[in-house]
Amino acid sequence: MSTRNGGQLTVEVLRAHGVDTVFGLIGSATMELFDALHDAEDIRFIGVRDERTGVHMADAYARTTGRPGVILAGQNGPGATNLVTGLAQAMRAYSPVVALAGATSTEHYQLDGFQEIDQHALFTPVTKRTFDVVQRKRLGDLLTQAFRTALSPRPGPVLVNLHRDVLAQEFDDTVNPTPLRRTEGIEGLRPLAPAGLVARAADLLRTAERPVIVAGGGVKFREWEPVAALAELVGAPIVTSAGHGDAVPSTHPAYAGQMGPRGNVVATQLVKDADVILVLGSRLGFNSTFFSYDNISRDAQIIQVEMDATALGRYFPVAFGVLADAPGFAGQVTEALAGHRPGAAVSDWFDTFTARRRDLLEQREREGDDNATPIQPTRIWKALRATLPEDVIVTLDAGTLCLQAHDVLPYRQSPALITPVDFGLVGFSFAAGLGAKLGNPDRTVVSLMGDGGFGMVTSEISTAVQSGINTTVIVLNNGVWGAEKAYQRDFYGGRYIGADVVNPPYDELARLYGAHGFAVEKPDDLESTISEAIASDRLAIVDVKVDPDALYSFRRDSFKHRAGTGSGS
Known part of the structure; x- marks a missing residue:
């Protein structure tokens, strides 16, 4: 024994x-x-x-x-x-x-x-x-x-x-x-839906004139292909919930990007104008909707498919809820709609979306041509779009700069985006990137952080070097706690306290730990430096000097009580 x-x-x-x-x-x-x-x-x-x-x-x-x-x-x-x-x-x-x-x-x-x-x-x-x-x-x-x-x-x-x-x-x-x-x-333990609910969903989508699919984590962490197949069959654009912009590859023709206050205007308008919304694997939570009809149609018929029964109809009334596996349900509905052809109204709806999406992408590229110094966030996003490889996994922090990055980067191999989602945690991205790389050693991992958040977790540079975990960290260094300083600027008359951050040169700190360190101050150096960092044979940290005045108040709704009291800038 x-x-x-x-x-x-x-x-x-x-x-x-x-x-x-x-x-x-x-x-x-x-x-x-x-x-x-x-x-x-x-x-x-x-x-x-x-x-x-x-x-x-x-x-x-x-x-x-x-x-x-x-x-x-x-x-x-x-x-x-x-x-x-x-x-x-x-x-x-x-x-x-x-x-x-x-x-x-x-x-x-x-x-x-x-x-x-x-x-x-x-x-x-x-x-x-x-x-x-x-x-x-x-x-x-x-x-x-x-x-x-x-x-x-x-x-x-x-x-x-x-x-x-x-x-x-x-x-x-x-x-x-x-x-x-x-x-x-x-x-x-991931059940398929009863035939009756599948038939009800098929009937609603068959007669819809402005259908939209909302894809969330229940798609991203399972299978995206059945969802894309259903979207193609019924002529529905695919909008993603907050933090899950990679639920479907961004190269897919039906991909609209992220909805809601953290997303883009095209995706959000689709959800506001839709007559039928099929929600697959999403709670329609706070960062996607702010729990407000300002971000979703009040009149749409909503079909919500979730594995958590408490999420069904929790924030918005639904035509009916389905306790089932989201991609599995999409496959069931596709079978039920075999031979379906979208009508003229749906075709016009999808064509209009396609044109608006194309205009949005072109606008972003134009905005990214800004070669001002200090570097503007839009210029960084353009550099990343040009340099990130097909297989990249992007991890993001909370904070105003990373929130802007959610919807402007390419996600080609799902899962490809890891964020703090609704917890809004600063100091998450670097460590998350190390874990993602260990789980996916053959993929490229790039982590974006603000300078404040990165300052919280620099000790893990030692972990990455000691364990040979080769990721790329891009520190968006503007010397401030950006979201909070924006609120103090916009709603408290520029009465700043605790908003500024003094940092060491993070590229030099990286080299002290035995990692690669890079510094970027000129826009024209972004693409070449990011490419060199990604190609490094060990952890690489890129310290990018970002315009400290490029601040944005994401949660303006939280300060309605302060309307008219700020500096107005």
Whole structure:
């Protein structure tokens, strides 16, 4: 009869679920687990500098691969609490992150011992479920439950508190026998819709004159082809929800781009003018609509397809909701409409959209010809459109510059865009890019950040260099917290406080860490420098000096109470 300790058993469970990468920060509470990882040649450990950014890496790894992203906080107390922001972000992104956190020994549990905090209560609001392993016989079972919970629709993060004495205890073959009921059948949890609902959707689309498809994360992280096929059949432009501009490749003829306040005027107008809106895998959440009919037709018949029953009709009344897999539903409706030909009204609708989309793209190219110094954001977007390769994955931060970037870049291979979505987190993009690259080593990864956000996470330059993770980071350096300074300018009479940022030369900092560093101050140097950085053989950081006055108040609606009180500039 063979024996192994709790750390070794945990690694067996990771292996049984196909885990090949673990992000983490070492701590004494989980030494048996780290020791077991030492012998796991099939599992790569990526040592991070902060547990929060480690979660972002695991989050992007999960979103771009469909496999669970695993983060290990080795120490209870402060090591575990550092996970909170990252897990809150993953929760809003429906990202299947499995977080393992060290916990105090069961003997000292709830005695207010060294570095003890109520970790179960702390993590419950920011996870799908929090597990506590206090009995050795439950270790394998609860870990397997954690993976199943994270992966089952809708996916999301979970946390497992691993008490240090449970990890140290010995197990024999009578306890948690291998293979520990590997998580299987998750795909089978994605149901197809009943025939009656498929027929109702087909009837509405058949008679629609101004149909629109809204594609969200439920398309992006599944399959886009069935959605594109349905759009072609019924003559519907495809609008994407916020943060999911890559739900369908931007080269597709039906692609309209992102809707709503964070999107473009063509896509938003389509949703405002439509008579039938088929919403596939989207909540129609805040960043897509601001929960307002200013951004979506009040009179349209809305069909909403989601894997989360609570999302159906939550923000806008629907003609009917469908609890089903979004691409699967698109395929079902396509079958039901076999032989359909759009009428003249639909053809005119689609042709008008095509012309407006073409005009928008041409306008963007003209705006990108601005060669002023300091560099304008529109000039940077044009340079990126000219240099980003076909296979690129773009990660974005929150903040006014990155929000402008959402809808102006090309996304050709879905998934190709990873953002903080509705959590609006600054300091996300760099770490997310590292996780995306580890999950997709053959693809190019480019991360955009403001200078303030990048300043939060520069310690992870060390992680990238040490682990050989070769991404490109473009720091949009304007020396300010852009969104907030814009609000102070527009609504508070230019009474600035806390809005300016003093930064080191990030290109020089990169070289100190052993990465490549580049600086750009002239517009004409953008394309050549970005291309050189992307072609680098290790992490490359490009510090771009951006006009500090190129500020934009995205949330003007939040300051209606201040109307007429600002500087008016």
